[in-house]
Amino acid sequence: MRNLGLGNKAGFFIIAATYLHTFPSQAETLSGDTTHIDFTNKNISVVGSVTVTDASRHWPGLVFSDGNGTLDLGSGSSVTSIGFGTGDPSHTYAVYIRGNNNSFKADDLTVKSVGSGGRKYTIGVANESVGVNDLSHMELTGLTSIDVTSNQTVSGILSQCLPLASSGGTSGCNSAGLNYIKAEDLLITLQGGEASRGIESAGLGLSYRNASLTSSVKNDNAYSYGLYSLNGYLTSSGNTSLRLSGEGKTQQVIGIYASGKNLYNNNTLSLSLDGSAEITLSAAATSTGSTFRGVMADNANARLNDTSVVFNNQATTDSSNNFYGIYSRRGSVTVEGNYSADFSDYASKAKSVVYLYAPDNGNIQLNKNVSLGSERTKDEAFYAMYASNGASINVNDGKLTSYGIIESSNAQINANAGDNSYIWGRTSVKNGGQVNLTLSGQHSVWDMTANSSLTDLALNQSTLNFLNDGASFKTLSVAGDYSGQNGLIVMNTQLGDDASPTDRLEIAGNTSGRTYVAVNNIGGQGADTINGIELITVGGNSDGTFEQSGRIVAGLYDYFLVRGQDSATEKNWYLTSALSPVTPVNPDPEPDPQNDPIPDPKPEPAPADRVVRPESGSYLANRVAANTMFITRLHDRLGETQYTDVLTGERRVTSLWLRQVGGHNRFRESSEQLKTQSNRYVAQMGGDIAQWYGNGNSRLHLGLMAGYGNSQNNTQSSLTHYRSRGQVEGYSVGAYGTWYANEANKTGAYLDGWIQYGWFKNQVNGDGLATEKYRSKGISSSLEGGYSFKVGEKAYDSYWLQPKAQVVWMGIKADDHREENGSMAADGSSGNLLTRLGLRAYAQGRHDSDADKQRLFQPFVEINWLHLMRDFAVEIGGEENRQVGAKDVGEVKLGVEGQINANFNVWGNVAQQIGADGYSDTSAQFGVKYLF
Template sequence: MKTFKAKLAAATLAAPYSLLHAQVVTVPSSTSTVRLQTLDPAATNFEAPAGTVIAVATDDGLNANNTRNWNLVNRGTITGTNDGISLDALTPGGSRFENYGTVSTSATTGAGPFGGLYANSGATVINHAGATISSGDRAIHMGAPGTVTNNGLLQGGQDTVIFVQGGTFTQGATGQVSGLNGVVFSANTLAGTNAGLIRVAGTGLWVRGGAAGTFDNTGGTIEVIATGGLRTAVVADTGAKLDLVGGFVLAAGGFSRGLVAQDVQSTINARDLSIEADGNQARAANAIAGGVTTVTNTSMTARGPGSAGVVALTAGRVQVSGGTVTTTGADGDGLVAYGDSAGGAGGVVVADGVRISTSGATAYGARAAGAGTGTPASVTMTGGSVETSGDGAIGLVAITQTTLTAGNVAVTTRGVGSEGATARNAARLVMNGGSVTTTGNDAVGLSTVGSGEPDQVGAVNDPDAAIIPGASVGGASLAATGVTVNTSGTGSHGVRVRGDSVLSLVDSTVTASGAGANAVQYEAAGGAGTLTAAGSTLVSQQGAGIAMNGGTMNVSMTTSSLHGSGALFNVTGGGTLNLNADAGSTLTGAALTEAGSTSNLVLRDSTWNLTGDSRLTTLNNDPSQILFSAPVGGVFKTLTVGQYSGDGVIGLNTYLGGDGSPSDKLVIDGGTASGTSRLRVTNAGGPGLVTSASGIQLVDTINGGTTQAGAFSIDGRAVAGPYEYRLFRGSIDGTAPQAWYLRSEQDPPPPPPDPAPGPAPSPAPDPVPDVPRPVRPLYRPEVGAYLANQRLSGQMFVHSLHDRRGEPQYAEGVGLVGQGKPGAGWLRMVGKWEGGRSKDGVFKTSTDSFLLQGGAELATWQAGGVASRLHAGVMGSYGYASSDAEAQANSAHAKGKVEGWSLGIYGTWYQDDEKKHGAYADAWFQYGWFSNRVEGDQLPTVKYSANGLAVSGEVGYAMPLRGGWVVEPQAQLIYVDYNESDIDEPNGTRVRGASASGILTRLGVRTHRTFVREDGRKLQPYVTLNWWYSDTESHIAFNQVQLGSMYPRNRFEAKVGMNLALNKSWSGWTSVSGAWGQQDYYQYAVRVGVRYAW
């Protein structure tokens, strides 16, 4: 059923009107006006068959009045000099006209309007394929709402091709509209569809007079081919509202326009189109005088000098979402909003996710151009991208009290002198996120221009906008947050500030990589320029951080970094730079200030990495760090300052050697150094030598410069080799009382008091020759720590037989074990406290140490007689020692630490293994590994490793005396071999020669007596006296300066202890001892051990 109805409807639409109506009056040929109402007073259906010719020279070709609703079909040719056909109706829109032939009029605009078809009350008009309706004025004129369907040709003349006061217009793929103005809807609601071609010379689609509706251009084309003047493809004005969808819109010719919404409450909503505007200053999409144009997912292209993709002015507003904007030609714009020189409101452009591309010299991606009066124009972009190509092109530009805002927009410019984003003449440009990339020489990433500058960039002869070039109302501002800026090309600066403009960076990065390209370039023009940076980084890879030639610039940095290749800044031409770096900011480069120019630097909690000779007018280091870079090729750097103040740190590289050694230097030129700054000295390869004169100069004064007494102190410590350097004010000879020097000597002793005056001797004595000033080197305490570690590592596991076993008789209380079978395990602990001075009294050490040692007796053998036995076992040890070291006249301290592990074997032979009387011999061997460290006050910890071995042989003879006492003389010989790795300290000191080997000897006597308790337990108090002698090496070289003799060769020890036999299996021992020697040496020890036998 549905199929039948569809076929019937199609047949009805296709069939000629005459076949559907039996009562049809034939319209005859005529040379005078054919009037349907007189041709048949009663009929309503008329047809001019094929071959009919109506040609009227002085009036309408055919006329139908308003007495009835007419149905007219034309297959012939109808021509008039007023209207080709004048078709009225009894009721609005009641008449119907179908054309298969030709209808025309020679009338032109004048007393008309005249039309090929003039429907005063509206009508339904169908112009079939191959048919033509033409006029020198209007092809079709509807005086009331009507319906027009065109599949043929509608040809207009000097006015509108189709004029419809509401209703519908439908054009098929074969339809064409041609003339001056294409389709005009002048009132009421409208609905249009175009799948064909509208090609005119004036306006393609014009909606006005409050008309509102939609026009579906999918598959269709609207073209305006203009030969002169301002022509527009699609216009909505006088309160009209148009929704335009799909198809292609072309405006070609000078000053042509694609879309224009003009006047308050006039709107165009366009989507899914392709718009092209070709010609000098052609425009793709426009909004004027309060009109609003909205474009969505549309491709817009403008070609020609001064052309633009999107334009808004005089309170017009253009909103673009998605799609692309492409322009070619010099002075073009992707997006532009103009101000109003008459004092009205400026235009507004809002773009979301739009990709903009411009090509041509001085072309611009997005521009807000003000007039200096009225409500400013503005451009707002969110997302999307801007690409410009051409010399002098600019990605984003705001001019004269306008505002341009870009959020997450990627800007790329290519060409000589191009700019990524620019604000001029009291305009404001804001970027949030996104990026700016420029290529080409003499380009710039971000730029601001101050007052006194022309307000116009590029062409000013825009017919849409009355811009007054040359007006100046103040400096511009540009704010970039979270933006990445990269420039490449010779002389292509990262940011440029001109005159009294302001540029601010927040969480942004600026990198200039081209030759001679500066991170920041200032150009003098009027007042002072301002640059602020917070959380941002500015880097020049081949230029200065800041460069300026004349004028005044104020730079404020917070938690930011500024890096120049060579120069941090370069101030020339009498310019003034005021640079403040705060809150963890970092500056890198040399400060260059030309004679006659001024540079003032304030550092607060920041760092300046100084890379070359620098000159500043004033420097406030409060409290920050100024760190000189390491010298290259032995060339040190000088920082020259007029006025210096602060309480920060200056890090200098110094060759720590003798008098006059080279160093980085601070020079006070004619001013004063005040405050409490600290000089941090890094050794630049100096070996460490004793200074005997003024020392090494760190601070100098010239041209009457002065330094306050407390202006400088040493930060941390300055050490090299075995020596410590300290800071002194004034030279020894008094020639430079304001300078500051490093000297590796102790404070000189106070001079003796002058003797009481006496009578002058007679005759006068010979002059007393000058006595050289005594010099006492100032050593550093780490020397003592290294020497202590050497001694402690080498002798950490040294012990005697009784230290290891306690009382041998108790240890074997269970009786003899079987030959070759294990018999005992043991464990002992030792705590020691020792100290002393070096032989020359310079170094003093005190040590706390701990030893844990244990072992097992693996076997015994009978050897040398029935009662003689040989015992063998293994042992392992862990030791730890910590030493405090001091050096004479030095307030610094050092700490040495040793941690060691060892494994060893031992063997003991007793002549009388049961009673332990008579002779004995003991031998052991141990191999150890050591982890050492030296920790100096305010110096990096030095870690190093070592290893060593020790071999001992001990003999003794136990002789019973009266009363149960036993005396046992003893002798022990120990060979120690200690190997330590070479050490290179962070300060450059080479520590060598710490390996040591040699002989230790001990001669002693031990006496004891055994007491047996009623419960069978045994107590054995004893006393031991020892003489220890050391012949081991005890020197270490610090940069080839050898120092040693930290410990005396001879020590005398007294030991008091107690051995206990708890039962047949358990025994124990404990002792306390003291040892003394030369060099104020002392050692106190506590030992305790336990043994289990089975």
């Protein structure tokens, strides 16, 4: 055997080469009717560039050997083939080994094959022997760059077993584990017409470290594979990046494709990637009716590490393209690392999308985090997982993010989702299929978008949310068992009577553990229930417990989650708007041994109480406060009204007054379940703007006033101990007018009237419920009259009685308000009328030491009877709740009014009101007035 070597400047330019047995030291033109270089039984070393052009015969190429040859292109060599493929058949190889026991080496090799015709296989090894020791091999170190263009088939790098091809796929070139193309880093660019195969192992071994592949096909019915193992063994120790695109109609584009059993070394795997794989599949705007698969195993087994599939659907109209993330048929795909699949854009224009697809006994195994789709690209027609005809999909313990349908038809899907998982979509079992879902972790959620069915379900501190889309209620059917380990189920119900529409959980098997249930009211206004609204049914052993989480409210009432109360319903769980009273248990009497005991008849159960929400107490308190906080009486507003300048008798024309009130109120409502108390603060100020005087001492005052008020209340239920807190804050503006008869001895009648406009901001915040905010506004007015007469006199003191009456119209009304839970809240009546009859007894005088001063004091006591035309009421969900005890109220007021000097008056009082049913109101007031 001869060893031939060429220097660093050597090169070839070959037009048509015959078998060459010697190599010149300089480039020259060779001729002949064959187009390959034979290095059979030769050892050749070449460093430089080689160009082959204008070949037109079958199997043309740069290197070709029948066996026992070695070719070493050294480091930095390049091979360029131009214009191959006009012959028939038109297969061309730029670098090709065919035969047995050949060896090819190159470092940092660049290969380029261009031309409009021919099927271009750029780098290839084709072994013809099935013997372990006879196989040819190729070693590519450094970076191997491949660039191929043709309007037919293009291939980047191929390791092929010819006996496998000739035998129809029943035997291969067996080896104990050698890889017959071994490459380090690959950079491949392919542009094909009818087909493109990037890195291919066909019955022979091929390994590489890192690869970056870009490929496109243009013709209709074309196909494109990034990595392709056909009965071979394809492995990688590094990272793989694949970018494939299709531009025609009805194309097949596959990122990673393993087909057929490994006939090369009897390994159970046909493809194994230790590093990451990033796959981008693009459908051009002209692509229609095509199928894009990220990873496909067809009667083959593939093992991957971190893998991502990105679909770039550039079609802006409905393209009828189909997209599959992983497709495993009669084989298996195992992803040891993280897996993700999603669209970069125009996901909605796809015909069908399945992120994990296992038909016909296929298997998909995902062992770490899995992400299928995204919030941005979600579509209820997409499938996150689909298994059929004996196939299986297994998601094991990692974080699962899934957007789309999970469906099994005569197959099995097992999803064990760890913490921080999120599932959006529905599940479905058909034709005896199984879907077993375990959702774990307090941050894991399944948003169920439509009616669903599965086999076994376990919620371990996680949440199942029956997603409310406003269209319909949903049912989840569990054919097997349900387990809850402090899980949460969020359901939606139109809360009303027993027949109310609702989400449902139907469990055919057994239940275990503890699960919390929260219920959202969807437009229900509340109603009486008998057995309750059926939420959860259990066909097997009902050992699991379902406990209410948070408030469940509708209209005026609270609802509660309870187990069925009789043998027909005791396995099931219901929502009821009533609580059955607990019957006290008395100890059994000592038995009389001489007499047979005669059992007492079983007592009839007491009727259940409908449970009124405490929020109704807050709505009531807000309404009462808005209507009453700015009500004034003559003396509340002006103090003693009879003072004039004692030195000059001057009648003051203008004045400015201010009063401040603090009060505490308690009341109950018509159900007798709620107790409400409130605290209020009111500040009002005003002043006379005009006075008119009549005959004698009579006069008429006209003034303006404004006020600010704030009231905060708290209501508690005696049945549930739930609380509600309310607040009302508002302002008022108004005018008043007062006429005094002013007889010479200060006796006589008076009339006082006012009108005010008030506007208020209200809020109600019940335990566990959203804060409700609403506004109220309206007009209030009053007419008061009284008569003062002297009943006694002593030195500087005089004693008086003043009977009086007042009528007040209260027209403050709240806007109708829809609560977050869907209930309508409104005032129960459009207005109310308050009447007051009272008697005031007072003494007026001064101390002896104030005889020469302008200081006067008037202590008083006053009693009143107040009567409301109707009880204040509110309606929630169309049902009314009323304040009770305030319709007829007695009042006692004690105070003092005085003139400090000719310009400054003060007054203060405390008052206590008592009504029925525990009603009470306590207030304190202080006022000042300055006369100008």
